[in-house]
Amino acid sequence: MGRLDCDVLVIGGGIVGLSTAHALAGLAPGTRVVVLEKEDGPARHQTGRNSGVIHSGIYYKPGSLKARFAVRGAAEMVKFCTEHGIPHEVTGKLIVATERDELPRLHALVQRGRENGIPVRELGPTQISEYEPEVRGLAAIHVGTTGIVDYGRVxxxxxxxxxxxxxYGGAVELISRRASGVAVRTSSGVVVRARVLVNCAGLQCDRIARLAGDDPQMRILPFRGEYYDLARPDLVRGLVYPVPDPAFPFLGVHLTRGIGGGVHVGPNAVPALAREGYGWGVVRPRDLADELAWPGSWRMAARHWRYGAGEVRRSLSKAAFVEAVRRLLPAVRAEDLVPAAAGVRAQAVLRDGALVDDFLIREGERTVHVLNAPSPAATASLPIGREIAGRALKSLRSA
Known part of the structure; x- marks a missing residue:
C-alpha cells in the first residue's frame, strides 16, 4: 500500500481536474498537488467522448459562468493549442432555422451573442448555401469564433x-475528514493525505461529495449521446447546428467536421442505464437505483417526457435519426450514417426536477466540489480551472 501527502488532492483526471492542477501550478508554484484518476489514463469519459468543438459562448445567458468562461476559454484554448502544437482549427459554424417557429429563437441568439461580445452574421437561404451548399434553411447565423480540437490531446x-x-488505476473508496485535512483511500490501496480536496469526478461527483460528508443537494443523471460518422464527409464543409430549445441544456443533433477530416453527426440525449453506460446493453443496478430514488428524477420525467420520448425514438430508430438530420442536410441517406462511439453527459438534477444549466461549484470545510460542468466545460477548462484552483487555495490558506 502506498501513501502520499500533498497540499491539494484533485479527484478526477478529466479536462476540468487536469486544468485545475495546471492552474494550481501557475497560481501557487510549489503547491504539492496529487490527481487521482480511476481509469488507466486521462480523459476516458466525458472529455474524450465529445464533439471536439471549441464553443464560442453564443448560447449562454449573459453574466452566467458559462458565458463568461466560454468566451474567455475559447480564446485561451486556441492559444494553448498553438503554444503546444496541438492540432486545432477555428472553423466558424452555422446555426440554422428550418421551421418558422424557430426564427424568433434564432433572432434571440443573435442578440445574446452580441451581448456576450461574439461577432455574428445573419444569413438568408442563399447566403447559407455560400457556406454550406448542401444545407437548407429559412435563415441562419454564422459564428466565426467556433473551432475544433481533440480534447483528449489537450x-x-x-x-x-x-x-x-x-x-491512475484506482477508484476512491473512502474519504476521512480530519482536523489536519482529508485522507483518501483508493481501490488500488493508495492512501493520500491532503490539506484540501477538490472533487472534479464528473459522472461520480455527487457520490464523492457524499463520501466526503457533504450534501451535494443534487444527483447526477447520466444522458447518453449517440453519434454517427458521415460516410460522405464532402456533404459538409464545417459545423452545422439546429436552433436549440432553450428549455433544455442540449444543443440537438448537429454536424461537426473533426480535426481528422471526418464528420460526426449527433448527439441525441437519452437516459443512460449506467453512469458509464455507452450503450443500451450496459446496465448497472446501483446507478439505476440512485436515479430512481432521487425525487428530482421523477419530477424531471413528468415535466419533459415528450422531449425524452422523441430522443429515445431517435435512439431506437435509425430512420427517425436520419429524419432529424435531413432537416438540415436533405441529401443525407440512411446508408451515409455509420455508428460511432457514444458519450455520456453528467447532468446535475435538483430535488425539484430542474436540470442545472450552469456550472455548479459548492464548497465545504477543506473541500471544493464541482457538481455540474456542462458543455462548454472543455472549451472553458482553462478559466474554470483557475476559478476552482483559486477556491482551493483560499481554503488552503484558511486551513
Missing part, C-alpha cells in the same frame, strides 16, 4: 505540464 498536455503527481 488533457494529455495539461497532465504533462501541470507538475502534479497523477495516480
Amino acid at each position: 488533457a494529455q498536455q495539461l497532465a504533462e505540464s501541470s507538475g502534479a503527481e497523477i495516480v
